[in-house]
Amino acid sequence: MxxxxxxxxxxxxxxxxxxxxxxxxxxxxxxxxxxxxxxxxxxxxxxxxxxxxxxxxxxxxxxxxxxxxxxxxxxxxxxxxxxxxxALPQVTEALTAQAERGVTTMLPSPDAGWVAEELGRRFGLPAWQLAMSATDANRFVLRFARHLTGRPRVAVMDWCYHGTVDETLAVLDGGRVVPRPGALGPQVDVSVTTAVVPFNDLDALDRRLGEGDVACLLMEPALTNIGIVLPEEGYLAGVREITRRHGVLLVNDETHTLCVGPGGATAAWDLEPDLLVVGKPIGGGVPVAAYGMTAEVAERLAGPMLGHEIDVAGVGGTLTGNALALAAVRATLSSCLRExxxxxxxxxxxxxxxxxxxxxxxxxxxxxxxxxxxxxxxxxxxxxxxxxxxxxxxxxxxxxxxxxxxxxxxxxxxxxxxxxxxxxxxxxxxxxxxxxxxxxxxxxxxxx
Known part of the structure; x- marks a missing residue:
């Protein structure tokens, strides 16, 4: 027309x-x-x-x-x-006050516990860690999932976007997993690292996870980065049942779907992920992200997190969890993104x-x-x-x-x-x- x-x-x-x-x-x-x-x-x-x-x-x-x-x-x-x-006034005030006391020390600040408790209250997951971006948080979560399950692959939705995580820049070409168009210099062959399934297709998800090599399914409760694609009635409940039956950890990326409410789609739609990632707005514009997990996942990770070589485990970042970012998150969540x-x-x-x-x-x-x-x-x-x-x-x-x-x-x-x-x-x-x-x-x- x-x-x-x-x-x-x-x-x-x-x-x-x-x-x-x-x-x-x-x-x-x-x-x-x-x-x-x-x-x-x-x-x-x-x-x-x-x-x-x-x-x-x-x-x-x-x-x-x-x-x-x-x-x-x-x-x-x-x-x-x-x-x-x-330019939230509350965040500006918090940043100014914290900058005068120091920005980064590689030590927890008093805001850390408050932030974790508030995220737990909102999303219903009890244990949390910080990251600099949702990309980092997704990358860390995929490592944890492979470690916990001993399985080599991760699964994502066709035409998803979870930041610059190599394993997630994959789409379906017929029945083949190929790099997403535009992905520059893929680190590895995504057909080796990644399973891709169409959104809103429970049969395809069940068949693929049934092969037994997938550690986790990383997904948005509704697709957003290819445009808004909403889940059909019963789809998300079916995803949870299928992932549990196949022993696959379910990760909700709420970085964009936080638009649904204070606890994202997870809280609004009574979802039950094993892990959850959220970034972008929680710091009022300051670069910061967080990832949460169930008590069971946290208990299984407790040993490795206390290991002597955790600093070279591929999870971290010297500036991650710095006092300035935590002050921004506390100021944001205490005054914004509320009901x-x-x-x-x-x-x-x-x-x-x-x-x-x-x-x-x-x-x-x-x-x-x-x-x-x-x-x-x-x-x-x-x-x-x-x-x-x-x-x-x-x-x-x-x-x-x-x-x-x-x-x-x-x-x-x-x-x-x-x-x-x-x-x-x-x-x-x-x-x-x-x-x-x-x-x-x-x-x-x-x-x-």
């Missing part, structure tokens, strides 16, 4: 508008290109729309301002890292979903908008059933146009897909601004 020639022409217009609006960002990007690989500190920053990346000047609450002085309604929120809103915060944020995501759906219906488009807690996302197809279907539906030309159209009109979406995330500091006016901009974009594209 989309005229691709018209789409290309509109995209070119928006590119010119972007360049006219952001001369200072263009200058900084040109200067950075001489010393930064690809002109950015991290490769994925090249995924933002526009011919060069914006440079941010400041961010507070639900607003971001770039170096050209343009302000945006921020519906990206650091791709979940700032899900609490930017009352989600009670404000989730209705905003519902309002966003309704607004986008009304535009789609008005134009009779075969598109869809999906919501998970305070996160929502639109698709240019019916709702996908699994990761492969979601990946096949990606329309980079259409996504690029809509992202750039929104950005040029003061609305910032997550660059990797059409995701909007809501915090307690967003307002209904912020939601309605996106609906207005989205409606104008679709009308211009479809009807002119």
């Amino acid at each position: 989309i005229d691709r020639n018209r789409l290309a022409a509109l995209r070119a217009e928006e590119e010119r508008r972007f360049e006219d609006l952001h001369p200072r960002s263009a200058e900084l990007a040109a200067a950075a290109a001489s010393s930064l690989l690809a002109g950015v500190p991290m490769p994925w920053m090249t995924r933002w729309p526009g011919s060069f990346p914006l440079s941010a000047d400041r961010a507070a609450g639900a607003r971001l301002t770039d170096v050209d002085g343009l302000e945006y309604v921020d519906l990206c929120l650091g791709d979940t890292g700032a899900m609490t809103g930017h 009352e915060d989600f009670a404000r944020a989730v209705p905003l995501a519902e309002r966003f979903t309704d607004g986008v759906a009304s535009v789609i219906d008005e134009h009779g488009l075969p598109w869809h908008v999906q919501r998970l807690g305070c996160r929502a996302e639109y698709w240019f197809c019916p709702p996908p059933h699994d990761g492969a279907t979601a990946a096949a539906a990606v329309d980079e030309e259409l996504e690029g146009f809509l992202h750039l159209w929104c950005l040029n009109r003061g609305v910032l979406l997550t660059p990797f897909h059409n995701m909007a995330l809501f915090s307690p500091v967003h307002t209904e006016a912020d939601v309605d601004r996106h609906t207005e901009v989205f409606a104008d974009a679709v009308a211009t594209l479809v009807t002119g």
